[in-house]
Structure formats: structure tokens, C-alpha cells
Amino acid sequence: MSGIAGIARPGEKQTVNVMLDKIAHRGPEGRKIIETPNATLGLVWTKPQQDAVEKLQKEQAVFDSAGIGRLAAAQEINGALHLYRDALGVAPLYFGNDSSGALCFASEVKALVSHARKIAELPPGHRYEGTTLVQYFTLQKQQPVTDPPEVIAKNLKGILSSAVGQCIASDKVGSWLSGGLDSSVLAALARKNIGELHTFAAGFAGAPDLEYAREVARFIDSKHHECIVDIDLLLNVLPSVIYHLESFDALLVRSSTTNYLVAKRAAEHVDAVYSGEGGDELFAGYEYLKGLDPSAIADELIDIIGRLHNTALQRVDRSSTAHGTIAYVPFTNPDVLAYALRIPTDYKLRAGVEKWILREAMEGELPERVLRRTKAKFWEGAGVVDLLAQHAEKTVTDNDFQRERTLPNGWMINTKEELMYYRIFREHFGTLEDFDWMGRTKGAPVQ
Numbered sequence: 476m477s478g479i480a481g482i483a484r485p486g487e488k489q490t491v492n493v494m495l496d497k498i499a500h501r502g503p504e505g506r507k508i509i510e511t512p513n514a515t516l517g518l519v520w521t522k523p524q525q526d527a528v529e530k531l532q533k534e535q536a537v538f539d540s541a542g543i544g545r546l547a548a549a550q551e552i553n554g555a556l557h558l559y560r561d562a563l564g565v566a567p568l569y570f571g572n573d574s575s576g577a578l579c580f581a582s583e584v585k586a587l588v589s590h591a592r593k594i595a596e597l598p599p600g601h602r603y604e605g606t607t608l609v610q611y612f613t614l615q616k617q618q619p620v621t622d623p624p625e626v627i628a629k630n631l632k633g634i635l636s637s638a639v640g641q642c643i644a645s646d647k648v649g650s651w652l653s654g655g656l657d658s659s660v661l662a663a664l665a666r667k668n669i670g671e672l673h674t675f676a677a678g679f680a681g682a683p684d685l686e687y688a689r690e691v692a693r694f695i696d697s698k699h700h701e702c703i704v705d706i707d708l709l710l711n712v713l714p715s716v717i718y719h720l721e722s723f724d725a726l727l728v729r730s731s732t733t734n735y736l737v738a739k740r741a742a743e744h745v746d747a748v749y750s751g752e753g754g755d756e757l758f759a760g761y762e763y764l765k766g767l768d769p770s771a772i773a774d775e776l777i778d779i780i781g782r783l784h785n786t787a788l789q790r791v792d793r794s795s796t797a798h799g800t801i802a803y804v805p806f807t808n809p810d811v812l813a814y815a816l817r818i819p820t821d822y823k824l825r826a827g828v829e830k831w832i833l834r835e836a837m838e839g840e841l842p843e844r845v846l847r848r849t850k851a852k853f854w855e856g857a858g859v860v861d862l863l864a865q866h867a868e869k870t871v872t873d874n875d876f877q878r879e880r881t882l883p884n885g886w887m888i889n890t891k892e893e894l895m896y897y898r899i900f901r902e903h904f905g906t907l908e909d910f911d912w913m914g915r916t917k918g919a920p921v922q
Contacts, residue, residue: 477582479516479518481581482494483578488515491517494590498582501582501583504524512554514551516551521747522746527540536548536549542642544809545566549580555604558570558597563780564600564788567792570603573591580597584721596912615777627818634808635811636664638805639664644747648672649748650665650675651748651751652691653676653751655684660841661750666696671698674698675741676701676702677734678701678702678703679704687848690844694845702740708736713732719793723900725916725919728896735793735797738795738800742798748800749803752788752790752807756776762829764824765829773820818832886910890921
């Protein structure tokens with residue numbers, strides 16, 4: 476389902492309802508409490524997930540699932556409450572113990588802060604079996620395929636097409652469309668099997684993303700929508716973005732502002748959208764990778780794929796669920812992941828061209844200009860650039876920055892922009908002393 480919460484104790488319907496109130500935005504279609512002999516489990520769901528609700532009572536379980544590869548679950552098994560999170564952490568899940576020691580869990584931290592003494596994130600690829608954390612999946616390098624690149628490109632296109640098709644639940648679906656390669660690939664593949672595909676782009680007037688997205692929309696004949704933003708609008712939505720995101724990480728918040736706004740616009744038209752997150756990590760889409768020793772690229776890709784749950788996937792989940800919609804991320808489909816891990820890195824980054832094999836796979840399916848477009852960070856392509864950082868420079872003094880940058884848990888705030896976000900975070904969640912559940916962007920700049 477879209478949002479789950481509960482406690483390993485029976486008769487706690489009132490408590491679980493309070494927890495669900497905090498994440499009600501994740502499932503506007505309905506709510507259900509399941510009481511088992513040793514636990515009280517709750518869920519909220521969206522319209523596309525309605526058909527899956529009825530079987531949960533029999534299984535004494537609640538699920539947050541959407542598409543192949545996304546799953547967070549809680550289930551009573553042999554008298555104990557078990558938790559589960561998918562291999563890459565597409566679905567979020569947090570847990571802790573209340574004052575009496577009972578296990579609590581929820582899709583978002585905001586549902587736990589008043590109930591659990593210490594909150595932890597269930598790591599991707601792990602189960603929590605009553606009292607024991609068990610790793611069932613390890614992300615690691617695989618033996619490369621030896622097929623020629625034209626065969627790899629054909630196979631990749633087929634696997635991606637299948638992953639996109641597995642998400643289709645109706646003939647009216649949306650796709651967030653930045654005009655970059657990854658989102659354009661998914662929109663093009665989805666359009667072949669969807670009667671009414673809506674595409675959505677956000678950015679400042681004249682931003683590159685808007686121009687490229689329009690070109691893709693015309694090429695694939697989608698119903699295209701735009702959200703034009705300005706600095707006042709971004710500042711206006713910051714409190715809502717940070718509340719839903721549950722983070723003050725500067726780069727994550729910055730990229731989430733326009734994502735939140737495009738998700739809001741999409742929710743006016745569709746119940747579910749495609750999102751291209753994961754493509755850069757699987758196929759070497761980042762500029763800095765070009766400066767690494769080629770022998771180090773495969774390990775670096777494993778590292779950044781393993782961080783997705785606290786970066787791009789968290790942004791996608793919170794931006795979509797804030798507006799009661801589902802975001803499908805086909806690049807995280809297990810079949811796509813398994814095949815991508817076997818593609819040699821010199822086919823991913825070739826002659827200075829990032830995601831070369833993905834571009835080869837989509838030859839003829841997208842406008843040539845878009846197919847060959849180089850990578851732009853989400854917030855750069857949308858035109859946000861450093862506007863939020865510049866605003867922070869004007870509103871946070873040097874003295875305030877030095878006085879406030881050390882947090883109760885010992886973390887150091889990196890920049891004035893991050894301090895601006897932390898202040899908003901603190902207004903929502905108070906002065907927390909523990910952030911073990913929160914991720915931070917690797918290599919973020921320090922002021």
C-alpha cells in the first residue's frame with residue numbers, strides 16, 4: 476500500500492490511527508486497521524492499489540507496494556512482527572521501540588517521533604524478524620556479459636520495455652518529464668502501450684528542461700503540462716517540501732522543490748506517474764565519473780546505487796505521496812537492475828559519452844537532440860541553479876551560521892543553505908537529538 480504503520484501489541488487501534496493521521500497524504504483513497512493476536516497494523520492506500528487491499532486481512536499483513544521491486548511490508552509471523560524492505564529501498568520504512576519496548580514501524584518518521592524512543596531506518600535489502608536484523612540482498616558487482624554492444628542494447632530495450640509495461644494499471648498514466656534522457660526513455664516506452672499519456676515538466680521560464688520536455692512530448696504525442704516556477708514559489712513551498720521530505724540535506728531539498736511542484740501538477744490529472752530515477756546510477760550518468768580511473772567506475776556505481784534510497788528515491792517517494800499519487804521507477808525493477816549490473820562499464824561511459832548503451836538502445840525512439848543531450852542536475856536543468864543558496868546567504872548571518880551549525884548529535888551543517896533548511900525542519904519536528912535514520916548526500920559541498 477502507499478503508507479503503513481503499526482505496533483507489535485494488540486488493541487492499539489487508537490494509537491495506530493494517530494500514526495496513520497500523520498501519513499494520511501500517502502493514501503487518500505482509504506484506511507484500514509488490521510488487528511492480529513500480537514500486533515495492530517494499519518495502512519492507507521491510493522486508488523490504483525484498491526484491488527490489493529482485501530487480501531491483506533487474510534495474510535495479517537500490510538504492504539506499501541507499487542510496481543515490481545517496490546515493497547515495504549509488516550506481517551505477524553509465528554507470533555512475532557516481521558518487517559521487510561525491498562532490495563534498493565524504493566519503499567521507505569522506519570522502526571523503533573516505544574517506552575514499553577514494543578516494536579513500532581511506519582513509512583515516514585513523522586508517524587514515529589511521538590511513539591518511538593529511538594528511530595532507525597530499515598536498510599534496503601533487509602528484514603527485521605522480531606528482534607533480529609537479517610540481510611537478504613547484497614548489492615555487488617556481477618560477471619559482465621560478453622555479447623556485442625548491439626545485442627546488449629537490444630536486450631536492454633526489451634527488459635526496460637517489460638519493466639515499464641508491468642506498471643501499467645490503466646489506460647491513463649502520467650510521466651514526470653525533465654527532458655533528460657532517463658525520463659524521456661520511460662515516457663517513450665510507456666507511450667507505446669498507453670492510450671492517454673500525460674507528461675509533466677517544471678522549471679523557471681526559459682529553463683532547458685522545459686524546452687527539451689516539449690520536444691519529447693511532441694515527438695511521442697503526449698498530453699503535456701508545465702509548471703512554471705519562480706523564486707517566490709520555491710520559497711513558499713519549502714516548508715511543505717521539508718515536512719514531507721523529512722530531511723534538511725541541501726542538495727536533496729533543492730532538487731525536491733521543483734519535483735514537489737511537478738508532482739502536485741501531475742496529481743491534478745493522474746493517479747500514477749513514471750519517474751526516471753536510477754538511470755544515472757545504473758548507466759554512469761554523472762559528470763564526475765569521467766574523472767575516475769576506469770577500473771574504479773564499477774565500484775563507484777555500486778556505491779551510488781546503494782545510496783539511492785536516501786537521495787533520488789526518497790525525493791521521488793515523498794514528492795509523489797505528498798499529493799496522494801504513485802511514482803513508478805522502472806529503472807529499479809529487479810530485472811533491469813540485474814542486467815544493468817552485468818553491462819561492462821566501458822559501454823556505459825564510452826569515449827566521454829555517459830549512458831552510451833542506453834542511448835544506443837533508444838536509437839530512433841526519441842528526438843536525436845534529446846537522445847544525445849548531456850546530463851544536467853535536476854535543479855540545474857529546471858533553472859533553479861543557486862537561487863536558494865543565494866537567498867540563504869542574504870538571510871543567514873555569518874555569526875548565526877557559526878553558532879547554529881553544530882547539531883545536538885554532533886553533525887555539522889555544511890552550508891548556510893542547509894542551515895536555512897534545518898531551521899524549517901526544526902519547526903516541524905523539534906530539536907531532535909538523533910538522526911541515525913537520515914541520509915546525507917555524498918560529497919556535498921562544505922562552506
